[in-house]
Amino acid sequence: MFPVIKKVFALVDCNNFYASCERLFRPELNGKPIVVLSNNDGCIIARSNEAKALGVPMGAPLFKMKYLLAKHGVHVFSSNYALYGDLSHRVMDVLRQMECNVEVYSIDEAFLTLPVNKSWNRLAYLAELRERVRKQVGIPISIGIATTKTLAKIANRVAKKDPQYQGIFDLVGNSQTDQILQKTEVGDVWGIGRRSAEKLNRYGIRTALDLKQADAALIRKQLTVVGARTLLELNEIPCISLEKAPPCPKSIVTSRTFGHPITDIENLREAVISYVSIAAEKLRKQEAEADNLNLYLTTGPFDEQSSFANNQTITLPRPTSSTPDLIAAALRCFQSIYRPGYRYRKAGVMLTGIVKQGYKPQDLFSSLTPVKEDKLLMAALDKINGKWGRRTIQYGMTTAEDRPWSMQQALKSPAYTTNWHELPVVKTVS
DNA sequence: TCTGGGGTCCTAGGACCC
């Protein structure tokens, strides 16, 4: 017996999101191939349809693609997260205006749940939603609908790939479902990555339909409960629900590959301090405090013979979100893991044991250890840096502008929507 | 010369306890 379906999932996905964001302010690039690069202009992380058609692969290092990009006149952009983050918020706001059950799943995706109700036309409703996003923000979206999130992901692929559906595809009660699953490689199923796909292929499971019909015990054994859930979801048994309120993060990471390798201790220490400051700011934004700090330094995975990587975790005396306290802890880690004589390429800070402020357990000796009253100071710091930019007030920095660890972003577009000095200018012709 | 960043979840294995 089948359960009565009471609601369905819709997955809203922005098409080629970063590329679409860049094009929004450069309409002359519509129809032209463009790509967006990772931090430090290292890899290609987003491509317009035209760039995909030229065979530019996802994740390819820029230096390997330079010839191809130049040959076809592909427009190349450094990543501009201030812009993408802001446009993402605008898209999500439009969704929330129409629909209260929204789970923001990533910067460019959201799941919705919709009631199943014979008296209204789901497709017309979603077409309206899609049109509003296009009109109010200017970003094209695709929508896939199904009875589980995993199937909604597959429906979304169809919506995006096949122009006849005009960006919206519904798998609910669709007699073509198995045909579509048969045409979907198992590695393209949400939750099945490269490793699992290889494993499944060895058992002759090559398509999403094969996985749907596979032996549940085998899948449980080979892919753990995660794979078992995917199999159920392909069979229209929902195992993954909508998460409306984003939970408090369990960890906060700030890590960067340096613009140039660092060999001296002063620059390395400065980079660490700067990353801790950013992580602390993220922590305060969550109104939370952290218990542990982990610092790592590395020469990077591509380095020759003299490679080095080390990390250390410190448990803080008490949960904190204070920048100076976290810097002090990070510098203690730094002291013990730093080794001279290497060309460092990357450093990172991870905060864990995160609890919402006020939810921390009382320390037995808390009355004996007065908490430093720097909350007001941190609030002021965040306010100033929020208004004038992250580098307005910083801890322990020299004033040097050319920091070797600063990111390389030679091809960055302006912060059109988040910086008064970089607003787009409208020219009138009289 | 040049290869991103930020997350989550699951499992196995070791330490420790009674």
Next chain:
DNA sequence: TCTGGGGTCCTAGGACCC
């Protein structure tokens, strides 16, 4: 020929996602 058993907690590593 012989080594208890069962539980919890923590960590490292693997796999996945965008």
